[in-house]
Amino acid sequence: MPVEMVLTIISKDRPGLVQTLAQVIADHSGNWIDSSMARLGGEFAGILRVDVSERTVASFEKSLAALAEHGIAVTVRHDSVAPRSHGQRVHLNLTGADHPGIVREVSSALARHRVSIDELHTEVRPRSMTGEPLFTAEAIVILPTGLTINELRTELERIGNDVMVDLVLTESDNAKAD
Incomplete structure (x- = not known):
């Protein structure tokens, strides 16, 4: 069963950041659902919704945490489906x-x-x-x-x-x- 997560990302801007993140998601058979990302000043910041298999959540979160060694800070929130505004x-x-x-x-x-x-x-x-x-x-x-x-x-x-x-x-x- 897929688990939805919301990730926030911030890093010094440089080529390949999105590819690095996409590779971590792919390595865990995850699905990139939607995102909003931008270069702000010299920083790259974004918010991203993904889903990964329940069995890969722990290793996925560990791989995301390891991105800190490359200057990429990722915060993870497990998506609790909020009621939509009407x-x-x-x-x-x-x-x-x-x-x-x-x-x-x-x-x-x-x-x-x-x-x-x-x-x-x-x-x-x-x-x-x-x-x-x-x-x-x-x-x-x-x-x-x-x-x-x-x-x-x-x-x-x-x-x-x-x-x-x-x-x-x-x-x-x-x-x-x-």
């Missing part, structure tokens, strides 16, 4: 001059309204004309039953004015979460 899926785009507190303010408003963040990607890059730091965020959020996209938009636009960012909410392609 509600309307909404795409959130945010753009503005970079400054501290943007994520804190927006995530606080989402939490107050019991909105679940399904995916979040942020980046600071230079503006094309001025070179000034531009903060962007893209998220897929799930609105709880009873909260409309317009109610959330009103709240986020108020916050957007306070922290001087532009916020756009649109219905996601998959309008309802499971």
